[in-house]
Amino acid sequence: MPPLGSLHQILWFGVLLANSLLAFKLWRQGLHRTYRSFWISLLLNVLRSVVLMPLNPRSAAYGYIWLASEWILLVCFVLVIVEIHAGALAGYRGIATLSRRIFNYGLAAGILLSAAILMPSMADGQKSPLLVYTAVFERGVVGALSVFLVVLLAFLLKYPVPLNRNIAVHGLLFFIYFISKNLLILILQFAGYQASAQVSVFLMVLSFLCAAGWMVGLSPAGENVLIRSATPVPGTSAAKLLTHLEVINASLSRASRR
Amino acid sequence: MEPVWMWGAVAAVALATVFAAFAKKLLYPADQNKLDPAWLEAFDVAHYRPMERLLDDSDVEFLCGLDGFRPGMDTQLLRTRRRLFRGYLRALTRDFNRLAGFVRLMLVFGEEDRPDLAAALLRLRWQFTLAVLALQLRLELHRFGLATVDASPVIGMLGSLRGAMAAGHA
Numbered sequence: 445m446p447p448l449g450s451l452h453q454i455l456w457f458g459v460l461l462a463n464s465l466l467a468f469k470l471w472r473q474g475l476h477r478t479y480r481s482f483w484i485s486l487l488l489n490v491l492r493s494v495v496l497m498p499l500n501p502r503s504a505a506y507g508y509i510w511l512a513s514e515w516i517l518l519v520c521f522v523l524v525i526v527e528i529h530a531g532a533l534a535g536y537r538g539i540a541t542l543s544r545r546i547f548n549y550g551l552a553a554g555i556l557l558s559a560a561i562l563m564p565s566m567a568d569g570q571k572s573p574l575l576v577y578t579a580v581f582e583r584g585v586v587g588a589l590s591v592f593l594v595v596l597l598a599f600l601l602k603y604p605v606p607l608n609r610n611i612a613v614h615g616l617l618f619f620i621y622f623i624s625k626n627l628l629i630l631i632l633q634f635a636g637y638q639a640s641a642q643v644s645v646f647l648m649v650l651s652f653l654c655a656a657g658w659m660v661g662l663s664p665a666g667e668n669v670l671i672r673s674a675t676p677v678p679g680t681s682a683a684k685l686l687t688h689l690e691v692i693n694a695s696l697s698r699a700s701r702r
Numbered sequence: 703m704e705p706v707w708m709w710g711a712v713a714a715v716a717l718a719t720v721f722a723a724f725a726k727k728l729l730y731p732a733d734q735n736k737l738d739p740a741w742l743e744a745f746d747v748a749h750y751r752p753m754e755r756l757l758d759d760s761d762v763e764f765l766c767g768l769d770g771f772r773p774g775m776d777t778q779l780l781r782t783r784r785r786l787f788r789g790y791l792r793a794l795t796r797d798f799n800r801l802a803g804f805v806r807l808m809l810v811f812g813e814e815d816r817p818d819l820a821a822a823l824l825r826l827r828w829q830f831t832l833a834v835l836a837l838q839l840r841l842e843l844h845r846f847g848l849a850t851v852d853a854s855p856v857i858g859m860l861g862s863l864r865g866a867m868a869a870g871h872a
Binding site: 642 | 707710717727728729803807810811812813817
């Protein structure tokens with residue numbers, strides 16, 4: 445097994461390459477228009493890596509660039525989740541309010557849960573308060589978005605919303621990414637900062653695997669392939685079924701009024 | 703291996719299992735979710751009315767008053783009735799879930815925004831779950847003569863769900 449330093453470098457280049465290829469693939473296939481926030485976050489990630497590459501990780505410039513880009517990337521994460529929510533639930537008039545409520549309550553639950561978990565971390569004494577606040581904020585955002593994704597996926601499991609393959613793959617991969625990241629952050633919290641090198645390696649493996657998953661899972665054809673059709677009765681369209689239900693309901697209502 | 707990493711590995715395996723279950727359900731929905739309008743057309747809450755009388759004391763009293771009554775017959779009768787009641791309750795729960803499936807379908811594909819119907823479904827689902835749990839508990843206590851069993855609230859909720867569905871679409 446190579447020493448952690450060289451393994452770290454190999455993975456770092458691997459993630460950079462995977463993200464670059466993924467961004468290129470999305471652009472080439474025109475999917476960057478559908479998953480705009482995701483694509484922008486990938487580009488920013490690649491750009492950050494390229495800018496930071498020649499700099500010494502212990503220099504102030506490295507730290508400032510990393511911090512600034514981290515905040516921007518966190519905003520991008522939020523926008524990506526908004527994109528997934530819209531991709532899955534937009535366009536269904538019958539659940540317009542319900543969809544908004546899921547967004548609000550899911551996010552509120554995530555923020556509350558994260559805030560409760562993060563309270564002790566805010567009190568930690570560290571040399572650089574900005575670094576601590578960024579790390580805490582990152583944990584908060586990642587935690588809140590994970591909870592939100594759980595709420596959204598739970599809703600999708602219950603309601604027969606048709607999903608195209610891309611949005612399902614995209615949502616599930618982000619779910620893995622956020623949940624795993626949360627777990628690693630939690631390990632870091634318990635194991636202390638001496639475990640940061642190992643955690644960093646795991647994070648890069650995770651990023652690489654997810655990028656590979658997106659490369660394989662997202663395709664233009666996936667936009668049109670419904671993995672969950674809206675036809676609970678084989679061979680019947682949702683519209684036909686609804687018309688049928690309407691007739692049954694109308695006759696039942698008439699019968700009950702008699 | 704340090705304990706924190708060991709626990710991390712355990713958590714990772716648990717998360718992977720949860721994720722696999724999530725992904726499987728999302729990507730390959732089970733056939734039980736298939737909804738059949740013919741079933742809805744034939745559905746009638748009255749089918750469950752016998753539940754209200756299954757564990758009524760008057761039947762036992764009547765049995766005790768008959769010639770040829772032997773001790774133990776009443777216990778046997780109640781045991782059989784409780785078994786029947788459980789069967790009815792399972793069928794009622796399945797029908798409630800089917801109706802809820804129809805309501806969700808109407809919500810997702812309806813032309814109108816129906817937050818009221820969604821809220822009614824959520825409220826009824828919650829009340830129904832609690833009522834079924836309470837009923838199951840009472841059924842266990844009934845074996846020892848510690849509680850009576852009244853099925854009318856759960857039957858009422860089934861009717862309310864059907865009513866909400868009809869009102870939401872008619």
